[in-house]
Amino acid sequence: MQMLFQWDMSQQDFAKLEVKFWKSAKAADKTREFANELFEGTAKDVAVLDALIVGHSDNWRFARMAAIDRAILRLAIHEMQQAQTPAKVVLNEAVDLAKKFSSEESGGFVNGILDSVRKSLNIK
Numbered sequence: 001m002q003m004l005f006q007w008d009m010s011q012q013d014f015a016k017l018e019v020k021f022w023k024s025a026k027a028a029d030k031t032r033e034f035a036n037e038l039f040e041g042t043a044k045d046v047a048v049l050d051a052l053i054v055g056h057s058d059n060w061r062f063a064r065m066a067a068i069d070r071a072i073l074r075l076a077i078h079e080m081q082q083a084q085t086p087a088k089v090v091l092n093e094a095v096d097l098a099k100k101f102s103s104e105e106s107g108g109f110v111n112g113i114l115d116s117v118r119k120s121l122n123i124k
Contacts, residue, residue, distance in 0.1 A: 001097055003039040004071040014040050042078040049074045056116040060109075068102045069110060076114050080123050087123045091115065 003021050006012070012020075018036055027035065042049065053073050054062050062070075076094035080087045091114050098106035 001068075001071050001075050001101070003035070004042055004075055005068055007039070007043055008067055008071055014043060038075060038079060041082070042074050045078060046074060049077050052077055052117050052120075053113060056113050056120065066102055066106065069098060069106050072097050072102070072106075072110055073113055076110070077117055080114075080118060081121070083123070087118050091118065 002025075003017055006021065007014075007017055010017075018039070022032060050062065050070075053065075053070070057065070065073075072094050076090050079085055079090045091111065094114055095107045095111045098110040
């Protein structure tokens with residue numbers, strides 16, 4: 001999520017951003033690999049993910065959404081589509097991230113959009 005936020009702000013090359021990010025963040029090799037895969041997959045599919053978000057965010061203009069909320073939504077939708085992690089787990093983690101890094105209200109906002117997307121894509 002943090003890499004996506006940084007990427008959204010600067011549109012850096014994926015590899016350069018990852019190297020820069022992992023200089024200050026510590027994680028096991030498998031965790032790094034998983035995080036990099038999620039980041040790269042999400043960033044590559046950003047146009048499709050953004051269209052889904054816009055289609056499910058009634059009365060919210062995409063440009064007015066907090067950048068951190070956009071990053072959380074993009075990441076969660078991408079991860080739900082991969083079907084490696086149960087959708088309910090992804091949804092709960094996304095809400096927790098929104099509450100921690102954005103605002104208490106963002107939790108409900110993120111939950112509503114993700115649940116709508118999940119239902120429309122028929123993800124269990």
